[in-house]
Amino acid sequence: xxxxxxxxxxxxxxxxxxxxxxxxxxxxxxxxxxxxxxxxxxxxxxxxxxxxxxxxxxxxxxxxxxxxxxxxxxxxxxxxxxxxxxxxxxxxxxxxxxxxxxxxxxxxxxxxxxxxxxxxxxxxxxxxxxxxx
Numbered sequence: 001x002x003x004x005x006x007x008x009x010x011x012x013x014x015x016x017x018x019x020x021x022x023x024x025x026x027x028x029x030x031x032x033x034x035x036x037x038x039x040x041x042x043x044x045x046x047x048x049x050x051x052x053x054x055x056x057x058x059x060x061x062x063x064x065x066x067x068x069x070x071x072x073x074x075x076x077x078x079x080x081x082x083x084x085x086x087x088x089x090x091x092x093x094x095x096x097x098x099x100x101x102x103x104x105x106x107x108x109x110x111x112x113x114x115x116x117x118x119x120x121x122x123x124x125x126x127x128x129x130x131x132x133x
Contacts, residue, residue, distance in 0.1 A: 027051060027115070029133035035112050037078045038087065041095050044114055051130050054110035060103050069118040072105035102126070 024047040035052040043050050054060060065074030078099045083092040102113045104123040111130045115121040 027129075029130060031133075032056060037081055037099055038084065038095060040078075040101065040112075040114060041080075041099055044099075049114045051111060051113045051115070051126060051133075053130065054103065054112050058112075060105075060110050062103070062105065065103070066100070069102075070123060073118065073123040074103060075116060076101050076103055 032053040067075040
């Protein structure tokens with residue numbers, strides 16, 4: 001429950017307020033609004049994995065992935081971007097310089113996840129999980 005307008009009332013800000021709640025093994029499902037490097041890193045620190053649709057601004061080229069896992073399935077390294085306004089310098093300094101993500105694609109969507117083991121979490125199951133959200 002939160003205010004409906006004003007600073008820090010957007011969906012990402014509200015999610016950041018919940019970072020103390022995930023438990024080890026939780027998987028958060030979300031749309032492309034949530035797929036950014038800092039939210040991924042913060043949720044991993046909170047011991048939660050994510051399955052989010054790719055943000056439209058992020059370019060994913062499966063021909064140039066860091067580790068190819070299959071057709072339209074691969075691991076990519078994200079480099080830490082500049083510090084956003086909402087993040088303190090102290091927290092920014094704690095963020096990893098690189099973050100590995102698993103990207104999978106079907107005909108309509110590219111899904112980003114922190115579930116990196118392709119044998120335990122196959123492409124088809126990641127897509128099916130996202131579509132159930």
